[in-house]
Amino acid sequence: MSTLKLNGIGHAYLGRTVLDAVDLAIEPGELVALVGPSGCGKSTLAHIAVGIVDPLRGRVTRDYTRHGMVFQEPRLMPWATAADNIAYPLRLAGVSRAERRERVLVAADKVALDRDDLGKFPVELSGGMRQRTAIARALVVEPDFVFFDEPFTALDQALKRRMQDLVIAAATAQAFAALFITHDLIEAVRIAHRIAVLDLHGRGIAGQRRLPGTPGLREDRVVFETVQQFLNDDPLFCHINDVDERNVA
Ligand SMILES: Nc1ncnc2c1ncn2[C@@H]1O[C@H](COP(=O)(O)OP(=O)(O)OP(=O)(O)O)[C@@H](O)[C@H]1O
Numbered sequence: 089m090s091t092l093k094l095n096g097i098g099h100a101y102l103g104r105t106v107l108d109a110v111d112l113a114i115e116p117g118e119l120v121a122l123v124g125p126s127g128c129g130k131s132t133l134a135h136i137a138v139g140i141v142d143p144l145r146g147r148v149t150r151d152y153t154r155h156g157m158v159f160q161e162p163r164l165m166p167w168a169t170a171a172d173n174i175a176y177p178l179r180l181a182g183v184s185r186a187e188r189r190e191r192v193l194v195a196a197d198k199v200a201l202d203r204d205d206l207g208k209f210p211v212e213l214s215g216g217m218r219q220r221t222a223i224a225r226a227l228v229v230e231p232d233f234v235f236f237d238e239p240f241t242a243l244d245q246a247l248k249r250r251m252q253d254l255v256i257a258a259a260t261a262q263a264f265a266a267l268f269i270t271h272d273l274i275e276a277v278r279i280a281h282r283i284a285v286l287d288l289h290g291r292g293i294a295g296q297r298r299l300p301g302t303p304g305l306r307e308d309r310v311v312f313e314t315v316q317q318f319l320n321d322d323p324l325f326c327h328i329n330d331v332d333e334r335n336v337a
Pocket residue numbers: 101102106124125126127128129130131132133
């Protein structure tokens with residue numbers, strides 16, 4: 089039984105089709121990376137999957153209990169401390185103040201956010217700390233599904249890697265499934281069980297590849313060789329290579 093199922097999803101903006109007949113199913117505990125060239129409709133698909141946008145065609149079936157979301161920009165409330173930002177979904181859910189405090193500390197630990205940082209406002213935090221706060225806010229509800237929409241694109245390589253490790257560790261510990269949208273094929277191969285490639289024109293999933301081994305346990309050499317093989321020998325990825333040279337790094 090899939091925890092998220094997209095059937096025949098189609099969408100258009102102002103009469104221009106961006107997605108057509110997209111089918112994708114994600115199993116419980118499975119991390120699926122969705123890649124595709126810029127502008128092919130990845131974010132639109134994520135917004136449809138999470139329920140922010142209603143698709144013009146098709147059906148989304150969600151069989152998870154709670155989801156979290158992490159976007160490219162942390163989208164924190166500037167007037168609230170990191171702790172209050174993380175606690176926000178719990179406040180909405182009517183969780184008591186004492187329990188909120190406890191759960192915020194647990195979530196902050198998962199993303200290695202210092203106690204000192206919890207009292208700071210977003211403007212006082214570094215980019216990495218802001219994104220950690222956003223991830224903690226997604227994890228604090230103890231989700232069994234998390235949507236990631238290019239969460240680390242704006243971060244430098246070293247930080248990106250730390251954040252990927254943190255997501256893999258949290259996914260393993262909490263056993264959540266995820267749809268992880270990224271431009272970065274190296275990131276996709278590090279993080280996911282399976283990669284789905286969205287067609288160049290957003291017309292469906294062009295193909296999928298199951299990745300060898302387990303996220304978090306793949307050696308760098310294996311990640312690098314898998315990416316090279318995709319880019320050099322697998323026609324599914326030729327558009328990714330053409331369009332986004334960052335992947336070749
Ligand atoms: N609200 C909107 N109104 C009109 N057009 C939109 C809207 N949102 C997205 N689009 C267009 O739809 C297409 C798909 O956009 P989307 O953001 O889903 O793609 P993407 O694959 O996530 O791109 P990127 O990788 O560059 O973020 C693009 O051509 C974009 O300009």
